[in-house]
Amino acid sequence: MAVTETTGTFMGTSVRRKEDAGLLRGRTTFVDNLTLPATVFMAVVRSPYPHARITSVNLDAVRAAEGVVAAFSGADLAQDWTGGLPCAWPVTEDIKMPTHYPLAVDEARFQGDGVAVVVAESRALAKDAAELVEVDYEPLGSTADVEKALEDGAPLVHDDLGTNECYVWKLDSGDVQAAIDAADVVVTRRYFQPRLIPNAIEPRGVLAQVGPTDEVTLWSATQVPHILRFALQLVIGIPESKIRVIAPDVGGGFGSKLNVYAEEALAVTLARRLGRPVKWTEERTENYQATIHGRDVVHELTFAATSDGTITAVKSIAKCAMGAYLQLVTPGIPLLGAWIYSGPYDIPNYSVTFTGVFTHTTPTDAYRGAGRPEATYVIERTMDALARELGVDPIELRRKNFVKEFPHTMASGLTIDAGDYDACLERLLELLDVDAIKADQASRRAGGDAKQIGVGFSTYNEMCGLAPSRILGAIRYAVGGWDAATIRFQPLGSVQVVTGTSPHGQSHETTWAQIVADQLGVSVDEVEVLHGDTAVSQQGMDTYGSRSLTVGGIALYHASQKIVGKARAIVAHQLEVSEDDLEFENGAFAVKGSPDRSMDIKAAAFQAHAAHNLPDGMEPGLEETAVFDPPNFSWPSGAHAAVVEVDTETGDTRLVRYVAVDDVGTPVNPQIIDGQVHGGITQGIAAALYEEGAYDEEGNLLTTTMTTYLVPSAAELPSYETDRIETVADNPLGVKGVGETGTIAAAPAVVNAIVDALSHLGVTDVPIPATPERVWRAIEEVRS
Numbered sequence: 001m002a003v004t005e006t007t008g009t010f011m012g013t014s015v016r017r018k019e020d021a022g023l024l025r026g027r028t029t030f031v032d033n034l035t036l037p038a039t040v041f042m043a044v045v046r047s048p049y050p051h052a053r054i055t056s057v058n059l060d061a062v063r064a065a066e067g068v069v070a071a072f073s074g075a076d077l078a079q080d081w082t083g084g085l086p087c088a089w090p091v092t093e094d095i096k097m098p099t100h101y102p103l104a105v106d107e108a109r110f111q112g113d114g115v116a117v118v119v120a121e122s123r124a125l126a127k128d129a130a131e132l133v134e135v136d137y138e139p140l141g142s143t144a145d146v147e148k149a150l151e152d153g154a155p156l157v158h159d160d161l162g163t164n165e166c167y168v169w170k171l172d173s174g175d176v177q178a179a180i181d182a183a184d185v186v187v188t189r190r191y192f193q194p195r196l197i198p199n200a201i202e203p204r205g206v207l208a209q210v211g212p213t214d215e216v217t218l219w220s221a222t223q224v225p226h227i228l229r230f231a232l233q234l235v236i237g238i239p240e241s242k243i244r245v246i247a248p249d250v251g252g253g254f255g256s257k258l259n260v261y262a263e264e265a266l267a268v269t270l271a272r273r274l275g276r277p278v279k280w281t282e283e284r285t286e287n288y289q290a291t292i293h294g295r296d297v298v299h300e301l302t303f304a305a306t307s308d309g310t311i312t313a314v315k316s317i318a319k320c321a322m323g324a325y326l327q328l329v330t331p332g333i334p335l336l337g338a339w340i341y342s343g344p345y346d347i348p349n350y351s352v353t354f355t356g357v358f359t360h361t362t363p364t365d366a367y368r369g370a371g372r373p374e375a376t377y378v379i380e381r382t383m384d385a386l387a388r389e390l391g392v393d394p395i396e397l398r399r400k401n402f403v404k405e406f407p408h409t410m411a412s413g414l415t416i417d418a419g420d421y422d423a424c425l426e427r428l429l430e431l432l433d434v435d436a437i438k439a440d441q442a443s444r445r446a447g448g449d450a451k452q453i454g455v456g457f458s459t460y461n462e463m464c465g466l467a468p469s470r471i472l473g474a475i476r477y478a479v480g481g482w483d484a485a486t487i488r489f490q491p492l493g494s495v496q497v498v499t500g501t502s503p504h505g506q507s508h509e510t511t512w513a514q515i516v517a518d519q520l521g522v523s524v525d526e527v528e529v530l531h532g533d534t535a536v537s538q539q540g541m542d543t544y545g546s547r548s549l550t551v552g553g554i555a556l557y558h559a560s561q562k563i564v565g566k567a568r569a570i571v572a573h574q575l576e577v578s579e580d581d582l583e584f585e586n587g588a589f590a591v592k593g594s595p596d597r598s599m600d601i602k603a604a605a606f607q608a609h610a611a612h613n614l615p616d617g618m619e620p621g622l623e624e625t626a627v628f629d630p631p632n633f634s635w636p637s638g639a640h641a642a643v644v645e646v647d648t649e650t651g652d653t654r655l656v657r658y659v660a661v662d663d664v665g666t667p668v669n670p671q672i673i674d675g676q677v678h679g680g681i682t683q684g685i686a687a688a689l690y691e692e693g694a695y696d697e698e699g700n701l702l703t704t705t706m707t708t709y710l711v712p713s714a715a716e717l718p719s720y721e722t723d724r725i726e727t728v729a730d731n732p733l734g735v736k737g738v739g740e741t742g743t744i745a746a747a748p749a750v751v752n753a754i755v756d757a758l759s760h761l762g763v764t765d766v767p768i769p770a771t772p773e774r775v776w777r778a779i780e781e782v783r784s
Helices: 020-025 074-080 123-130 176-182 225-236 262-274 284-290 372-390 394-401 421-432 434-447 469-474 508-520 548-575 601-610 670-689 741-761 772-783
Strands: 040-046 052-058 068-073 114-120 134-139 165-173 185-196 205-210 216-220 243-246 278-281 294-305 311-323 349-358 451-461 483-489 495-499 527-530 582-585 588-591 594-600 623-628 637-647 653-663 721-725
Touching: 040 123, 040 262, 040 284, 052 074, 052 114, 068 074, 068 123, 068 262, 074 114, 074 262, 114 123, 114 262, 176 294, 176 311, 176 349, 185 372, 185 670, 205 262, 216 225, 216 262, 225 243, 225 262, 262 278, 294 372, 311 372, 372 394, 372 451, 372 741, 394 421, 394 451, 421 434, 421 451, 421 637, 421 653, 421 721, 434 451, 434 741, 451 741, 483 548, 483 601, 495 508, 495 548, 508 527, 508 548, 548 582, 548 588, 548 594, 548 601, 548 623, 588 601, 594 601, 637 741, 653 670, 653 741, 670 721, 670 741, 741 772
Parallel strands: 040 278, 216 243, 311 349, 495 527, 653 721
Antiparallel strands: 040 114, 052 134, 068 114, 165 349, 185 294, 205 216, 205 278, 294 311, 451 637, 483 495, 483 623, 582 588, 588 594, 637 653
């Protein structure tokens, strides 16, 4: 579909972000800035054990403590719940779904599991009083290892289930085993992608208020106010028509705030019981224990190929940690990569198997990329392994197997609408100058330098923009993939936009204004974007999975076309011409051939509100709503390269260059795209070199603060070199998602570069994160 011509010039320009003025001047409103009259503060008492029976909870001392308003155990609140915290993606008919109440009653099943709650007049008093809660635990057996949890005799997370296996999900196409048997070369590699802990700059926070007729207002640092609203009904039993959820300014999420958490339900329930607003703000250590984690997957990936490098089959077997419970979309997260294990390559035979596994650990769920980074990591690492086995250049192996024609239906069954993988790679190579890097590498090797240089590549595609609803229903996802937008002209010409998306750093107030300004021929400064409040935006499916632009943005486009259509009818009526005789350009309607006979859209808006001379039967006002359910996913792609310097004596690895060329369709705001790509790359690099949520064998979290969980800063990173190609997506704006591209591509590029730097020593793999110790051990293993 061709990109629709627009009337303005804002699309494709780096309009300065509207959001920045408030952030820079401290005029934003985060949950922790909010306090209502008579607010009390909540503190959650958490299990120090990975698995323990709760034999008693004594609250006598805490209830007598200074400033304490109330204290409850899980058993005290058990009758308040009409259901457990919801899981919206039961991926198979026989999936095992344990009930997950906001507070544990009989057993704590992971370190950080809530077992009691204290409410006091201040945050400090609540925190101090929580230390007085006496919980008698009987420690039980536990395991944090996803493979050991499946072994016979492994401690069970949920005894009533009789197993730690949550589900097995498969997708097969073609005859994979026959292709493997007939192949000239078969390469199988095993990978472990450890846990990653989201570190949004704003921790989670909630403030709950209950009115005199049981109406609930919940302020939450959430990505999903609309989903949270109807999920709360399932947990607390209040009709969603009486629940208002407000996501005020939200300081990042990366998927970790795409959830329905125990503390949200607790705050509402306590506010109902006490008749006072209840507030809770997460501390960073709580964040590490009680907010979801990402990844924790063991993969075995197999490529079958002919001797000339044509890949004939891919087979993936993955064991995926669920943690102790299923959060909102926990089981489905690995499956978000299930259709792209062929990557950007044309592979005819396809098989993937996922086994979900309960462990005595914090639940996993969406973390930036969600299933797609896991898939791309094993694909791109194994592409290099296959190139080594064949004795060919990894770049040429990728070129040979790229999909060449679009639309392209993959063996997994989904159709990629647009792309040009060769063009991305060619532009990357132009920027990179591989010959110069290889010459430097050869010189260092010849000179016996301790510091060796390497270059690694990652070519990727991804499916994002979680939709369409019919496909989501077919794979048992409980909610839809549509989104809604309303555009409202005020009488004197300013424009309000109400969107169902819920930004938390994505710049919707800027980019949505750009889209609307272009379509309606007004200035971006005249467009106000309202979001994140279910009383204002009553329809929406929120923000996650790079869906906002390709779903919510297209809904906005369709609403704008409805606005133009109604305005056209008003102008035609008042100028006494046919609607077909009018041209619309730069915000004004003019009669074809008589440009002096015209009316701009603001004047039409005033006429719509005055309603003095409207066509018969037309309602006053100029306001339109559109709900868009896309027919396909969004398909960004790209080619990334990392250049590293490795000290072969210490294992210290420094990233010296990172080059990225992405195809995210038609750009709305290039500067914002660059910001998204930069942030994504950084999180991918972090997974490759620094970050690991580590447990001991029993399930005790070892990385509970930023002193042990290493989050890189700008000091550890080079300036990125980014560029784009543009292929037009099959939607009216030609746009694709961008929020996760860098995270998907970066980790394999970095690790492939490390292996390339050490390949002359015989190193073929380094586990992630590639810490100096792990790199040094990989070198020592081949030397010994």
